[in-house]
Amino acid sequence: MLNLLFIVLLMGKQSSFLIQFPFVVQYKDKIMPLTICNLSSHNFMLISIFYIIFSQHSERSKVLLQHGVVTSWLAPIVWEGTFDSAVIDGIYKPLNVTIATTVFAVGKYITYLKDFLESAEKHYMVGYNINYYIFTDQPENIPAVTLAAGRSLWSLRVPAFNRWQEISLQRMSFIRKAIEEQIRKEASFIFCLDVDMRFDNHWGAEALGNLVAVIHPWFYQASRDSFPYERRPESLAYVHADEGDFYYGGAVFGGLIDEVYKLTGTCEEHLVIDKGKDIEAVWQEESHLNWYFIYNKPTKLLSMEYLWSDEKVKITELKVVRLSTIKKNLAAVRPN
Ligand SMILES: CC(=O)N[C@H]1[C@@H](OP(=O)(O)OP(=O)(O)OC[C@H]2O[C@@H](n3ccc(=O)[nH]c3=O)[C@H](O)[C@@H]2O)O[C@H](CO)[C@H](O)[C@@H]1O
Ligand SMILES: [Mn+2]
Numbered sequence: 001m002l003n004l005l006f007i008v009l010l011m012g013k014q015s016s017f018l019i020q021f022p023f024v025v026q027y028k029d030k031i032m033p034l035t036i037c038n039l040s041s042h043n044f045m046l047i048s049i050f051y052i053i054f055s056q057h058s059e060r061s062k063v064l065l066q067h068g069v070v071t072s073w074l075a076p077i078v079w080e081g082t083f084d085s086a087v088i089d090g091i092y093k094p095l096n097v098t099i100a101t102t103v104f105a106v107g108k109y110i111t112y113l114k115d116f117l118e119s120a121e122k123h124y125m126v127g128y129n130i131n132y133y134i135f136t137d138q139p140e141n142i143p144a145v146t147l148a149a150g151r152s153l154w155s156l157r158v159p160a161f162n163r164w165q166e167i168s169l170q171r172m173s174f175i176r177k178a179i180e181e182q183i184r185k186e187a188s189f190i191f192c193l194d195v196d197m198r199f200d201n202h203w204g205a206e207a208l209g210n211l212v213a214v215i216h217p218w219f220y221q222a223s224r225d226s227f228p229y230e231r232r233p234e235s236l237a238y239v240h241a242d243e244g245d246f247y248y249g250g251a252v253f254g255g256l257i258d259e260v261y262k263l264t265g266t267c268e269e270h271l272v273i274d275k276g277k278d279i280e281a282v283w284q285e286e287s288h289l290n291w292y293f294i295y296n297k298p299t300k301l302l303s304m305e306y307l308w309s310d311e312k313v314k315i316t317e318l319k320v321v322r323l324s325t326i327k328k329n330l331a332a333v334r335p336n
Pocket of ligand 1: 106109110
């Protein structure tokens with residue numbers, strides 16, 4: 001009822017005040033962005049009072065109100081309830097798009113690949129053409145997983161490094177090269193994913209966009225000053241204390257092939273320059289990715305539904321967990 005009042009109040013009012021920050025209203029399962037509503041300052045006050053009551057009314061609303069369904073630069077943030085799969089599929093299915101999906105499975109991480117692929121076949125972009133590109137040092141150990149029609153798997157050989165940080169770091173460069181040599185001829189979109197993950201629910205075409213980032217599941221409640229950006233000015237991943245919007249996860253990014261080509265190319269260049277100066281960013285390529293997204297704003301953000309972690313207690317605000325990082329025994333799987 002309160003939610004309804006809130007919406008009615010908004011609908012009837014004229015404006016002189018434009019709310020600029022991400023703000024949403026929720027009524028039952030429907031979520032609406034408020035960034036397009038113009039409000040007088042008087043009504044803004046009233047709404048603020050309702051907001052306080054309303055945000056105590058529902059835990060889910062609290063997280064949504066905190067993060068919104070659009071960013072301050074008007075990029076959508078994808079949550080359950082903000083999209084209609086039938087409409088989305090109506091747009092993308094007739095285009096017969098192919099989505100490249102890169103996954104690194106080097107050293108012992110190859111053991112994660114079977115569950116990753118099997119769960120992806122159940123939940124990831126079901127009904128779409130998918131080319132999986134598996135970067136591995138042991139193509140012979142890629143598990144045989146039955147793929148649905150229109151989906152295929154390629155293996156690309158990469159060396160085994162003796163530091164896990166190096167494997168993670170090198171991904172930008174290998175992806176950039178693979179786009180140049182193969183992927184750009186074979187797909188129109190790309191997602192670059194970690195392998196230590198399992199899909200549990202629908203993860204579909206609503207995630208497609210020009211440049212797509214995911215909100216990191218460990219920092220969605222953190223304030224900007226506690227985001228783990230690289231803070232040493234000597235690194236090209238350096239982020240000033242006054243900059244930064246969200247802290248994004250390195251385990252999921254994607255978009256149009258050309259956009260991701262630019263992203264991986266820039267990160268690769270910066271990583272090479274840093275290496276020349278003998279400095280490794282605090283969270284390796286994830287730090288460079290976060291730097292990139294400050295100056296090249298993602299056109300779409302995926303909520304934590306799209307990257308959660310088995311190590312986190314599921315919060316009631318999350319209606320659905322679509323992809324989750326599995327618990328790993330770091331000492332057993334990492335080379336160092
Ligand atoms: C949830 C999330 O955002 N995770 C990020 C985080 O830690 P993570 O703890 O998730 O990093 P991680 O150990 O999963 O390594 C990242 C990825 O590199 C590959 N790999 C790594 C080690 C190895 O021996 N073999 C291998 O194949 C594999 O695809 C793995 O998923 O920080 C990393 C950078 O330091 C990456 O940015 C990860 O994406
Ligand atoms: Mn990972």
